[in-house]
Amino acid sequence: MSGVLAGLKVEMRFLHEEQAAKLAEQAAELLTIKSRANTTENHVNALTREGEVKRVAFSASLLTSGEATIGPFNTDINLIFRNVVTNVGNAYNPNTGFFTAPVRGTYHFEFYIGGHGHPSHANAAVLVKNGDPVFAAYDHQTSGFANSANGVTLLLEVGDVVFLRLPQNTRIYDNQNHQNTFSGNLLFIM
Structure with a gap:
């Protein structure tokens, strides 16, 4: 056992x-x-x-309501597009008019301007990147309504700022039809 x-x-x-x-x-x-x-x-x-x-896109028009002729001024002024239709990613600030790149990538911007013709003042806007002018939209008619547009694709670094500027002695007009718009979107991350 x-x-x-x-x-x-x-x-x-x-x-x-x-x-x-x-x-x-x-x-x-x-x-x-x-x-x-x-x-x-x-x-x-x-x-x-x-x-x-990757989801970054915005589109805004100049005025939220009413109508106004902006300009002419004796100096350049930054335009603030307050009527935000889309702001995916919140990269556009409707209080400053600045788009700030949240990520390094390739972005596409478009802007459309319009205003009543005037013998002395053109309708114009300049797309600005980090304080430097890139492209302009410009039209000068002495009467009637004038429209112009432009667009650009830019490589932006994180924190780069893009906005529109009204050049001195120019003007634009906006109303409920939203003739003045600024839009942009991220195409792809770099």
Whole structure:
């Protein structure tokens, strides 16, 4: 009987060691799975943030209501497009008129201007990037209504600012028909 008992003790010790080895193996496998899950979660979060940043588009007109002729002034003034129709990503600020790039990428901008003809004053607007003029829309008629437009695709760095400026001695007119608009969108991240 003692021989059988000794054999059972050896067999139990062997089973215990085998179980301990399996538990250690399972613990190591669990750590690997947890590590992979954390990596996957971080990757998903990064892709989600990147996807949110990829959604940048705005479109605004000059006036929210009423009608007005803006200008002429004896100096350049920054135009503020207050009637925001779309502002996905909130990169356009309707209080300053500034679009600020949230991510390095290629952006496309379009602007349309209009105003009544005048013998001495043209209708004009200049797209400005970080204080430097890029493209202008310009039309000078002595009577009637004049329209002009322009657009540009720019590579912007994070924090670059784009806005429209009314050049000195020019003017534009806007009303409920929203003839003066400024729009932009992110084409792709660089």
